Amino acid sequence: MARMKLDNYVVPEAPRLGFRGWLRWIWRQVTSMRVALILLLVLALASIPGSVLPQWPQDAAATAQFVADHAFWGPLLDATGFLDVFGSAWFTAIYVLLFASLIGCITPRAILHYRELRRPVAPAPSRLSRYEPVDASSPLTADDAVEAARAALRPRAGRLGALTGSRVRVDRRDDGTVALAAETGHIRELGNLVFHASLVLLLVAMAYGTLFTYRGQAIVVEGRSFTNAVVAYDTFDSGRLFDPASLDPFTIRLDSFDAEFSDTARPLHFQANVTFTEPGGEPVEETISVNHPLEVDGAKVYLQGNGYAPVITVRDAAGEIAFSGPVPFLPQDAVYTSTGVIKAPDVSTGEQLGFTATLYPTFLEGPFAVASIHPDPTNPVIDLLAYVGDLGLDTGIPQNVYRLDQSQLSPVRGDDGQPALLRVNLGETVDIPGGLGTVTFESLPRFVALDLRADPSLPYLLTAAILTLLGLSVSLFAPRRKVWVVAREEDGTTVVTVAALAPAHDAGVQAVRERASRAATGEREPE
Amino acid sequence: MNVTELSIMTLWGATTLYAIAMVAHAIRLARVADDKVAARAADREAVAVGGASPAEPSAATEAAASSRPSRASKAAGIARSTTMVGALLHAVGLVARGIDAGHVPWSNMYEYTISGSFFAVAAFLVIQRRRDVAFLGAGVTGIATVALGLAMTVLYKDADTLPPALQSYWLVIHVSIAVLVTGLLTVSFIASVLQLMRDSRDSGTRWTGRRLRFLEAVPSAASLEALSFRLNAVGFVLWTFTVMAGAIWAEHAWGRYWGWDPKEVWSFVIWVLYAAYLHARTTQGWAGRRSAWLAIAGYAALIANFTVVNLFFQGLHTYAGS
Numbered sequence: 001m002a003r004m005k006l007d008n009y010v011v012p013e014a015p016r017l018g019f020r021g022w023l024r025w026i027w028r029q030v031t032s033m034r035v036a037l038i039l040l041l042v043l044a045l046a047s048i049p050g051s052v053l054p055q056w057p058q059d060a061a062a063t064a065q066f067v068a069d070h071a072f073w074g075p076l077l078d079a080t081g082f083l084d085v086f087g088s089a090w091f092t093a094i095y096v097l098l099f100a101s102l103i104g105c106i107t108p109r110a111i112l113h114y115r116e117l118r119r120p121v122a123p124a125p126s127r128l129s130r131y132e133p134v135d136a137s138s139p140l141t142a143d144d145a146v147e148a149a150r151a152a153l154r155p156r157a158g159r160l161g162a163l164t165g166s167r168v169r170v171d172r173r174d175d176g177t178v179a180l181a182a183e184t185g186h187i188r189e190l191g192n193l194v195f196h197a198s199l200v201l202l203l204v205a206m207a208y209g210t211l212f213t214y215r216g217q218a219i220v221v222e223g224r225s226f227t228n229a230v231v232a233y234d235t236f237d238s239g240r241l242f243d244p245a246s247l248d249p250f251t252i253r254l255d256s257f258d259a260e261f262s263d264t265a266r267p268l269h270f271q272a273n274v275t276f277t278e279p280g281g282e283p284v285e286e287t288i289s290v291n292h293p294l295e296v297d298g299a300k301v302y303l304q305g306n307g308y309a310p311v312i313t314v315r316d317a318a319g320e321i322a323f324s325g326p327v328p329f330l331p332q333d334a335v336y337t338s339t340g341v342i343k344a345p346d347v348s349t350g351e352q353l354g355f356t357a358t359l360y361p362t363f364l365e366g367p368f369a370v371a372s373i374h375p376d377p378t379n380p381v382i383d384l385l386a387y388v389g390d391l392g393l394d395t396g397i398p399q400n401v402y403r404l405d406q407s408q409l410s411p412v413r414g415d416d417g418q419p420a421l422l423r424v425n426l427g428e429t430v431d432i433p434g435g436l437g438t439v440t441f442e443s444l445p446r447f448v449a450l451d452l453r454a455d456p457s458l459p460y461l462l463t464a465a466i467l468t469l470l471g472l473s474v475s476l477f478a479p480r481r482k483v484w485v486v487a488r489e490e491d492g493t494t495v496v497t498v499a500a501l502a503p504a505h506d507a508g509v510q511a512v513r514e515r516a517s518r519a520a521t522g523e524r525e526p527e
Numbered sequence: 528m529n530v531t532e533l534s535i536m537t538l539w540g541a542t543t544l545y546a547i548a549m550v551a552h553a554i555r556l557a558r559v560a561d562d563k564v565a566a567r568a569a570d571r572e573a574v575a576v577g578g579a580s581p582a583e584p585s586a587a588t589e590a591a592a593s594s595r596p597s598r599a600s601k602a603a604g605i606a607r608s609t610t611m612v613g614a615l616l617h618a619v620g621l622v623a624r625g626i627d628a629g630h631v632p633w634s635n636m637y638e639y640t641i642s643g644s645f646f647a648v649a650a651f652l653v654i655q656r657r658r659d660v661a662f663l664g665a666g667v668t669g670i671a672t673v674a675l676g677l678a679m680t681v682l683y684k685d686a687d688t689l690p691p692a693l694q695s696y697w698l699v700i701h702v703s704i705a706v707l708v709t710g711l712l713t714v715s716f717i718a719s720v721l722q723l724m725r726d727s728r729d730s731g732t733r734w735t736g737r738r739l740r741f742l743e744a745v746p747s748a749a750s751l752e753a754l755s756f757r758l759n760a761v762g763f764v765l766w767t768f769t770v771m772a773g774a775i776w777a778e779h780a781w782g783r784y785w786g787w788d789p790k791e792v793w794s795f796v797i798w799v800l801y802a803a804y805l806h807a808r809t810t811q812g813w814a815g816r817r818s819a820w821l822a823i824a825g826y827a828a829l830i831a832n833f834t835v836v837n838l839f840f841q842g843l844h845t846y847a848g849s
Contacts (some may be wrong), residue, residue, distance in 0.1 A: 034812075040799050040803040040806065043799050044795075051787075057787070267690055290692055291692070291779060293782070410704060453782040455784075476763070476805075485748065
């Protein structure tokens with residue numbers, strides 16, 4: 001008869017499995033501990049590229065740059081999901097299989113555990129010699145010795161006993177000996193089951209969250225306000241089942257923004273002072289700082305960033321105002337050297353004007369370069385490069401406000417033919433060469449980037465997390481042991497035999513055994 | 528002397544004492560091993576000559592065991608006292624650093640290293656009070672010496688105020704437990720390494736040479752496994768807590784509880800590796816050697832999360848590198 005190797009065991013030729021047989025075989029493989037173990041290892045390995053390679057959800061700009069820089073590897077890695085590991089099909093497949101394995105493993109174990117709880121405690125083995133028994137003589141009668149041991153082991157009876165698994169049984173054997181069997185540790189398996197079930201709960205809560213969550217980002221300049229509506233956000237993402245009409249149209253007005261820096265430009269403290277108004281409600285003054293979001297309408301408003309939004313006025317050749325207002329500049333470094341773009345499309349005469357600009361909050365001119373030396377606005381200066389032509393705003397295609405589309409623009413040049421650098425101090429006005437107009441640096445308010453997020457799954461996640469931790473602790477720390485005490489009366493004295501069974505790592509079993517032994521031999525507990 | 532100088536001086540003092548303790552621990556281990564080997568040889572001789580049962584401690588065994596007790600116990604005494612005083616100085620240095628900075632001393636790599644190595648030594652001393660684990664001493668004090676030395680020379684940063692991102696009580700909760708886990712798992716890592724070496728020596732495959740005779744003074748592979756399991760179990764529960772506390776803080780500070788930031792990715796990898804270790808322990812063919820390798824891989828990931836991720840990966844936890 002032919003023999004074959006199956007799962008490392010040589011077995012006689014396996015019978016034909018058939019379709020259902022194969023399904024059962026696959027299911028048994030998926031739910032085996034060895035496969036769970038391998039899936040865990042694969043999951044750990046599969047996560048690593050997510051920290052090494054740039055990822056679309058975490059840093060889209062860096063990822064796009066990576067794809068552009070690596071002509072071969074970029075598109076290949078992108079197509080195979082390595083640039084969005086945690087959303088990729090293969091990563092999903094691993095954890096779905098792992099959870100299938102988990103459920104397939106846990107369900108039968110839960111049923112088994114339930115049956116185990118209802119099964120009476122097994123009597124003490126007739127021979128204890130396998131369990132390193134210790135004999136001692138006791139002045140008590142066999143009954144009293146066993147009763148004393150039972151009291152010392154303190155098994156909780158009744159329903160609680162069934163839950164914790166601390167149960168006891170006393171048998172009066174035919175040969176006159178009295179045998180006690182005490183077991184603890186069913187709760188260990190219960191903890192194990194709770195832990196694994198909570199992990200499933202955690203995954204379900206996460207999935208629920210991604211369906212109903214929403215997140216919006218808005219830039220608000222000092223003195224201005226913002227209304228909670230999808231159109232008011234600069235960016236807005238939501239889960240598939242989120243209803244935009246459910247947004248509460250409250251307003252947040254940024255009254256002022258406090259930013260403190262050390263002399264070495266280390267940030268010390270950021271705080272946004274806002275006035276929060278619910279529709280039909282009284283205005284309330286609130287603060288938002290980095291670790292203290294503002295809680296509103298089941299959502300939280302986070303302070304995610306800040307910078308300067310200089311108020312700029314651009315006049316055209318006729319002296320008419322072509323643009324006036326605050327322009328958020330994006331900070332580029334720790335001393336808040338910030339870059340921004342000013343677009344002045346509404347000229348009354350001539351061509352449209354555009355500017356790329358750099359703000360230096362504390363301007364210092366060195367022999368070779370200019371720089372900001374501190375993030376505070378001690379000596380704010382803006383350097384501008386002016387462009388004339390068509391800003392391309394009328395094409396209907398949405399434009400990035402932080403970029404100037406230079407395809408139909410030409411730089412304004414100075415007398416030397418080079419693009420002219422316009423330098424303007426706070427409160428001053430400079431002329432644009434060629435009589436094209438003027439630029440005025442009116443004031444320097446700050447802006448904050450606010451992030452509004454709501455995730456209705458958070459309470460469920462927290463519950464699942466706490467259950468996970470509790471279940472895990474019980475499954476690892478609750479001792480699982482069996483203790484047996486057998487007393488027999490011989491020639492007027494009582495001989496008590498105590499033995500215990502526990503895993504090798506259980507260091508407490510020795511003490512329990514001694515406690516039972518001391519009680520059975522009538523010794524008092526040491527104080 | 529101000530607190531800055533006090534902190535630096537005491538930490539250098541601790542480094543020196545740990546170095547001495549490491550040598551003393553190693554010498555003690557070697558001498559205990561010598562005694563054991565000698566005792567066994569004497570036993571064999573006694574059996575050959577007199578035919579006495581080797582199960583009973585023969586007179587020769589007794590003689591061999593008592594011939595050089597002073598040498599081993601002298602080294603043990605030096606090891607114990609230098610480790611204790613070193614830990615004391617280490618604690619003073621840590622507290623002084625905290626006072627100097629005005630916040631808990633685990634806000635950047637330097638502070639994390641000096642706290643983590645302290646917790647490793649403290650965990651060792653606490654376990655030592657309950658059961659004899661002196662054989663781990665050389666490893667623990669050795670790692671503490673290297674970690675402190677690196678901290679003082681390469682990673683050192685002057686005390687500074689906390690950036691706004693870290694101004695939260697979660698810094699105390701989340702990071703302190705992470706530091707504690709690092710300390711605990713360091714001790715467990717040494718137990719796992721010894722377990723593997725001892726196991727190989729017992730089976731005669733590797734590490735059988737005379738120079739590794741110190742392995743004779745180390746408990747059996749099975750009891751080392753039990754020890755490292757208990758530490759890993761505590762470590763795993765605390766690491767689960769660290770990750771959860773981190774998620775709560777992230778939700779509080781960044782508006783999302785999980786975003787696959789490099790630090791989060793590696794925290795996840797560590798968690799999964801130790802989870803795999805716990806499963807491997809109860810899987811046929813994986814218990815013992817392979818599960819010990821998984822625990823070592825988990826510890827390697829823990830160290831990578833603290834070093835490689837801090838220094839080379841861009842993420843939201845960037846202040847950890849400064």
